[in-house]
Amino acid sequence: MRGPAAAERIRRAIGLVNAVADGAGDEEITPTEIAEAVRDCLELSDLDQLPNVRKYLGEALDAVSDGMPADFVAMTLYAALGALGEGHQGN
Amino acid sequence: MKSAEGRGRTLDEAVDAALIELGVSRRNVDVKVLSEGVSETVVEVTVIDEAAADAKTVPVNGKAEIARSLVEGLLKLMGVRAQVQVRSGTNPITLDITGRDLGALIGWRGETLRALQSVTNVMVGRHLDEGERVIVDVERYRQRREHTVREIALRAARQVKMTGDAITLDAMQAFERRAIHLALEGDPDVSSSSIGEEPDRRVVVGPRPDAQ
Numbered sequence: 001m002r003g004p005a006a007a008e009r010i011r012r013a014i015g016l017v018n019a020v021a022d023g024a025g026d027e028e029i030t031p032t033e034i035a036e037a038v039r040d041c042l043e044l045s046d047l048d049q050l051p052n053v054r055k056y057l058g059e060a061l062d063a064v065s066d067g068m069p070a071d072f073v074a075m076t077l078y079a080a081l082g083a084l085g086e087g088h089q090g091n
Numbered sequence: 092m093k094s095a096e097g098r099g100r101t102l103d104e105a106v107d108a109a110l111i112e113l114g115v116s117r118r119n120v121d122v123k124v125l126s127e128g129v130s131e132t133v134v135e136v137t138v139i140d141e142a143a144a145d146a147k148t149v150p151v152n153g154k155a156e157i158a159r160s161l162v163e164g165l166l167k168l169m170g171v172r173a174q175v176q177v178r179s180g181t182n183p184i185t186l187d188i189t190g191r192d193l194g195a196l197i198g199w200r201g202e203t204l205r206a207l208q209s210v211t212n213v214m215v216g217r218h219l220d221e222g223e224r225v226i227v228d229v230e231r232y233r234q235r236r237e238h239t240v241r242e243i244a245l246r247a248a249r250q251v252k253m254t255g256d257a258i259t260l261d262a263m264q265a266f267e268r269r270a271i272h273l274a275l276e277g278d279p280d281v282s283s284s285s286i287g288e289e290p291d292r293r294v295v296v297g298p299r300p301d302a303q
Contacts, residue, residue, distance in 0.1 A: 008290075015265070015289025018205060021212075021224070022265035027285060027292075037289075071212035071224075078206035 013037035021070035050087040056080035094137035109136035185226040237270045244271040247296040248281045257297030
């Protein structure tokens with residue numbers, strides 16, 4: 001069940017970033033929370049078989065640390081989600 | 092702006108009656124409930140942004156044109172046949188993508204569309220001011236969703252006022268939750284807040300504590 005779990009975690013991270021970008025106005029989201037959400041994704045050992053997903057998640061984590069705009073972080077996380085989909089199609 | 096009054100036993104019937112009179116679909120209309128009783132609901136339906144919907148070309152500022160051109164180029168590289176126009180009179184800059192069979196560009200619950208918007212903002216970012224953003228819409232999906240959730244919010248608010256009980260809505264994206272908070276912020280009797288974690292974060296509509 002690695003696919004749904006990984007996709008769910010990546011979507012959670014994307015949701016947090018989009019809430020910042022779209023200004024939902026109903027919660028205070030810190031970069032630390034976003035970084036934690038991305039780390040939660042990276043903790044999934046199953047992703048070892050999907051190096052592209054790990055690569056994009058790592059880039060997203062770096063982007064959060066470097067204070068890059070929310071849209072850049074979101075774009076990188078969407079790339080991870082896309083790579084996850086491709087990985088499953090290939091498996 | 093064209094508007095019409097609609098009457099029916101339910102909200103949907105009343106809206107449909109007004110839509111038939113106007114000869115338009117639900118896509119570009121705003122609904123205002125004038126009265127709601129046990130046997131009859133009366134609404135006023137207004138066609139919104141009519142000029143923008145019909146416009147072939149609109150005057151655009153430099154930044155909007157850069158954004159439009161970049162998205163057009165991106166879609167071309169993706170092999171998507173579509174037209175990109177700048178929606179007039181909107182702040183932030185809003186790009187409307189129209190064409191045939193663009194469902195794939197919207198994706199599951201608008202996910203692909205949201206990703207496209209992120210990519211667009213990264214591409215256009217250096218041309219924008221601090222905090223300025225570009226909104227991307229495909230076949231007015233986003234606008235329709237905002238209207239739909241606003242209708243849901245107003246309906247929930249009426250129910251909360253009748254029963255006094257809070258209502259938890261379905262999980263929604265950030266822009267949808269924002270539309271609900273904005274729709275209800277001026278209501279003296281109900282308030283909205285959000286609970287849960289992404290992507291299952293939900294809006295709760297309840298009685299305003301100081302109104303009880």
